[in-house]
Amino acid sequence: MIIDDDAWLGRLERAGMWRLLSCVAAVGLLTLFAAAVLGMSWAIADGPAGVRGWALILVFIVAGLVVMGLWTALLLVNTGGRPVGMAVTLAAGIVALFFVGTVPAWFSEWLLHERGRVTTCKVVAVTEEESFNGSGTFSLHRLACDGGGPATLSPSDRTLRVNQRVRVRHDPAGKSDKAVLADDAEATKPQNVAWFAGIELGLITLASLVLIVTGRTDP
The missing domain is CATH 2.40.50 (OB fold (Dihydrolipoamide Acetyltransferase, E2P))
Structure with missing residues (x-):
């Protein structure tokens, strides 16, 4: 069998370009997701009151859901329907849900620390x-x-x-209903919660890149 070197190299180049574009897209989508979660956290803890506040929260939630839908679709395309890839995608999605809970907790702790x-x-x-x-x-x-x-x-x-x-x-502004003993050494520290959020986002990003690099090579 005769192998066309030019065709083979062309396929490799297209595969590499597809993986690169997919990696950039995944990182970009996760960045937008993190921004949406942070915006939602701000709207909940320190945003405007009343209808405007609820509207902002809803906007950030919808934005986060849309971005994560695109991220999930991107990973599923790259897994090519492989069971292992789909399982990793599901696990990353579960970690993303934990991230959605961790960031508001961090923001609340940070506000209390900075403005308390x-x-x-x-x-x-x-x-x-x-x-x-x-x-x-x-x-x-x-x-x-x-x-x-x-x-x-x-x-x-x-x-x-x-x-x-x-x-x-x-919080003297009264927007946060959280209060702690001033001398409570066991109180949660903002940097500790931030570490958890960073680890969660890092795991999601790492799983995404591994799935893309090891997945299919064409759209």
Whole structure:
């Protein structure tokens, strides 16, 4: 069998160009996705109130869904229907969902860290509440603060007593309802949450590039 060297080299060049363009497209789509999630996080934690705020949140959610739809389609085209490739795409999509939850948590922590102020509050009530996922209970502390401030305190490793006075860090703008003990060494730090978000985005990007490089070579 005679091999046409020019045709063979041409196929290699087209395959390399397709992979390169697919990698650039994947990175671009993931960048837009991260921007949409960050925009949504800002709109939730610090955006305008009322209808404008909800409209912004909806715009960012729709933008994120559209971008992730294009990203998923791009990966599925490159996997060529291979079960392993489809499984990796599904796993990357699940990590993307975790990313959507991590970024708003980071933004909330960052706002509290950057804009937070410390005030003195008195604990007026302590009640046991069930956690969101039903895995257990936590102590919810209701507060009365000097000069106004947060009404409740986020779960802490310390159980406070009624009438006990504590120093609390909160958002004076009132947009964030999160508040923590000013001296709580166990409180979540913004940089720790940012690391989680960065790792999640890195895993999604790495999975995308591996699928493209090892996938089919033509559209």
